[in-house]
Amino acid sequence: MDKAISVKALTIAYGAATAISAVDLDIAKGKVTVLAGPNGCGKSTLLRAIRRLHQPKSGEIRLGDMPISGLKEKELARHIGLLAQSPSAPDDMSVEELVRLGRYPHQTMLQPWSAADADAIQAAMFGTGVSHLAERRLGSLSGGQLQRVWIAMVLAQETDIICLDEPVNHLDMAHQIDCLDLVGRLNREHGRTVVLVLHDLNLAARYADRLVFMKDGSMVADGAPVELMREALIEDVFGISCRVIEDPVHNRPLCIPIRNSSPRFGAAPAA
Amino acid sequence: MSIAARGLSPALARINRRAWMAVAIIALITVALALCGIGFGSTWIDPGRIVEILIGEGTRGERVVVLQLRAPRVAIAALAGGAMAVAGYLLQKVTRNELASPGVLGVIGGAGLGVVIFLALLSDESNSLVTSIVWQPVAAMIGASVAIAAVFLLSGQQASSAVRLLLFGIAVGAVAKAATLILMIVGPIYRTTQASRWLAGAVNEINWGEVQVVAIGLAIAMVGVVAVARRLPPTDLDEVSARGLGLNLPVFRILVFALASALTALAVAFAGGVGFIGLMAPHLARLIVGRPVLAGIAASFLLGAIMLIGADLIVRVLFAPTEVPAGTVTAVIGTPYFLYLVLRRGSTNG
Numbered sequence: 001m002d003k004a005i006s007v008k009a010l011t012i013a014y015g016a017a018t019a020i021s022a023v024d025l026d027i028a029k030g031k032v033t034v035l036a037g038p039n040g041c042g043k044s045t046l047l048r049a050i051r052r053l054h055q056p057k058s059g060e061i062r063l064g065d066m067p068i069s070g071l072k073e074k075e076l077a078r079h080i081g082l083l084a085q086s087p088s089a090p091d092d093m094s095v096e097e098l099v100r101l102g103r104y105p106h107q108t109m110l111q112p113w114s115a116a117d118a119d120a121i122q123a124a125m126f127g128t129g130v131s132h133l134a135e136r137r138l139g140s141l142s143g144g145q146l147q148r149v150w151i152a153m154v155l156a157q158e159t160d161i162i163c164l165d166e167p168v169n170h171l172d173m174a175h176q177i178d179c180l181d182l183v184g185r186l187n188r189e190h191g192r193t194v195v196l197v198l199h200d201l202n203l204a205a206r207y208a209d210r211l212v213f214m215k216d217g218s219m220v221a222d223g224a225p226v227e228l229m230r231e232a233l234i235e236d237v238f239g240i241s242c243r244v245i246e247d248p249v250h251n252r253p254l255c256i257p258i259r260n261s262s263p264r265f266g267a268a269p270a271a
Numbered sequence: 272m273s274i275a276a277r278g279l280s281p282a283l284a285r286i287n288r289r290a291w292m293a294v295a296i297i298a299l300i301t302v303a304l305a306l307c308g309i310g311f312g313s314t315w316i317d318p319g320r321i322v323e324i325l326i327g328e329g330t331r332g333e334r335v336v337v338l339q340l341r342a343p344r345v346a347i348a349a350l351a352g353g354a355m356a357v358a359g360y361l362l363q364k365v366t367r368n369e370l371a372s373p374g375v376l377g378v379i380g381g382a383g384l385g386v387v388i389f390l391a392l393l394s395d396e397s398n399s400l401v402t403s404i405v406w407q408p409v410a411a412m413i414g415a416s417v418a419i420a421a422v423f424l425l426s427g428q429q430a431s432s433a434v435r436l437l438l439f440g441i442a443v444g445a446v447a448k449a450a451t452l453i454l455m456i457v458g459p460i461y462r463t464t465q466a467s468r469w470l471a472g473a474v475n476e477i478n479w480g481e482v483q484v485v486a487i488g489l490a491i492a493m494v495g496v497v498a499v500a501r502r503l504p505p506t507d508l509d510e511v512s513a514r515g516l517g518l519n520l521p522v523f524r525i526l527v528f529a530l531a532s533a534l535t536a537l538a539v540a541f542a543g544g545v546g547f548i549g550l551m552a553p554h555l556a557r558l559i560v561g562r563p564v565l566a567g568i569a570a571s572f573l574l575g576a577i578m579l580i581g582a583d584l585i586v587r588v589l590f591a592p593t594e595v596p597a598g599t600v601t602a603v604i605g606t607p608y609f610l611y612l613v614l615r616r617g618s619t620n621g
Contacts, residue, residue: 048511053511083515092561096283
């Protein structure tokens with residue numbers, strides 16, 4: 001396996017609280033890796049750590065062969081793009097202006113603007129289907145359109161690796177599928193390595209080449225969706241008893257939750 | 272601005288062009304108001320005549336009135352008002368908060384206190400300064416830096432939360448003003464007749480030497496402003512997104528705060544604690560020129576200049592020959608405006 005990123009014995013703490021401990025993970029080049037797990041399991045922290053937004057307490061993250069700690073800010077931003085969990089921009093900013101920001105890491109004092117920047121912006125807006133919105137203000141867009149524009153910004157960054165932190169959280173079902181199909185296409189047609197944090201286990205199983213389960217700050221399991229989507233493992237990680245069947249359309253495993261089996265929520269009240 | 276315009280799509284180039292046209296119009300208004308500011312006084316001098324005097328004509332008496340008495344006053348008003356406005360623009364951008372300004376963040380109070388301590392320590396028996404006035408802005412900068420550092424330290428872990436910064440800024444500013452007041456009452460202050468300057472801000476009794484010090488300092492600071500302006504756009508985004516684009520936000524924020532402190536200090540060093548220009552001028556600038564950053568900075572500077580020249584003109588028209596500090600006008604207009612902003616935010620953000 002060609003590694004895009006390797007995480008070695010990574011521990012991250014917020015003050016005294018350990019957010020993730022001793023995580024080892026290799027992220028395959030050109031694949032879609034999905035980090036999944038219950039709330040507070042550390043999946044978003046891991047994603048942000050990969051983008052060096054958290055200082056590790058111990059351990060190391062490498063980009064190819066280079067430790068990311070040795071890279072300059074803009075250099076890192078030319079390798080890894082990040083779509084934040086709840087990104088925000090001024091309402092009066094135009095779509096084109098936001099997508100242009102994706103070129104920020106490519107601009108230097110000596111070369112503030114190049115033709116490559118203009119091409120990248122056009123390609124990113126075309127690829128996400130927002131070219132016709134270029135002059136619109138962000139405040140006038142629907143949630144689905146806005147998310148496409150944010151993806152266009154990350155795309156304009158032209159990074160080999162794209163990290164997305166719960167990109168479909170606030171979208172309705174149609175736009176969730178639309179958004180993840182778009183991400184899948186970026187992976188297949190442009191060969192981008194994609195790392196996603198997803199809440200919805202079934203969406204994760206549908207779009208992942210490789211699934212990573214996390215629980216209480218540790219990595220629990222790691223493999224292809226068919227290997228990980230087992231009833232006992234899901235019950236252990238997510239605290240739900242469930243049935244797993246095969247999705248008849250995509251031939252991916254599909255989890256049907258039955259009931260909460262986690263003791264931390266207490267026993268169900270007697271009826 | 273061919274550099275700024277390079278690589279813009281037709282739509283953005285149009286927006287940028289319109290912004291610079293607005294800046295040009297504001298610049299004309301600034302010049303007209305400055306000529307009025309020089310013309311108005313115990314005797315009115317025509318703008319045309321002022322231009323003649325400025326380029327070397329006029330009687331000896333006219334030359335003294337225009338060049339020695341009135342022009343420095345207007346010049347310092349323009350430079351100080353402009354510097355505070357640019358400081359406000361930078362602070363509002365980098366904190367993503369329209370309430371941020373040198374006054375609200377305690378920087379003006381800190382700079383004023385720095386100057387007053389400097390004057391108290393370095394004045395002799397006859398109330399004259401024993402060292403060069405060049406050190407006066409330096410003292411203001413130290414005061415401003417200490418104030419902003421205190422605000423940062425008090426905000427602690429949540430220094431990125433704009434609301435906490437503002438609350439501690441207001442508190443630090445109030446403490447600095449109180450300390451300034453005490454020093455003025457008990458301390459031996461050089462030119463005590465101008466005590467009000469360090470509390471309210473005023474531009475009377477300014478000489479060319481002082482204008483020169485501010486102008487040179489400002490020219491240096493502006494190089495920093497232009498360098499910072501190129502990196503400002505990602506700060507419009509949330510912190511994670513901005514950092515994801517490769518902007519080292521924690522370091523950049525400190526850089527911008529330092530620059531804003533320096534600009535404020537240059538203004539306060541001789542014009543005193545003129546309030547609210549750093550709040551109002553950037554708002555008006557963004558209303559007129561929109562989002563382009565360099566045009567926004569230029570418009571802020573000019574509008575800040577207009578506001579302080581105008582405020583000084585108002586106190587001169589209304590209260591002459593009594594010298595009322597120009598800062599009272601900006602405070603009378605600025606305070607209700609600030610309250611309006613707070614109330615409006617309260618109604619939308621809970």
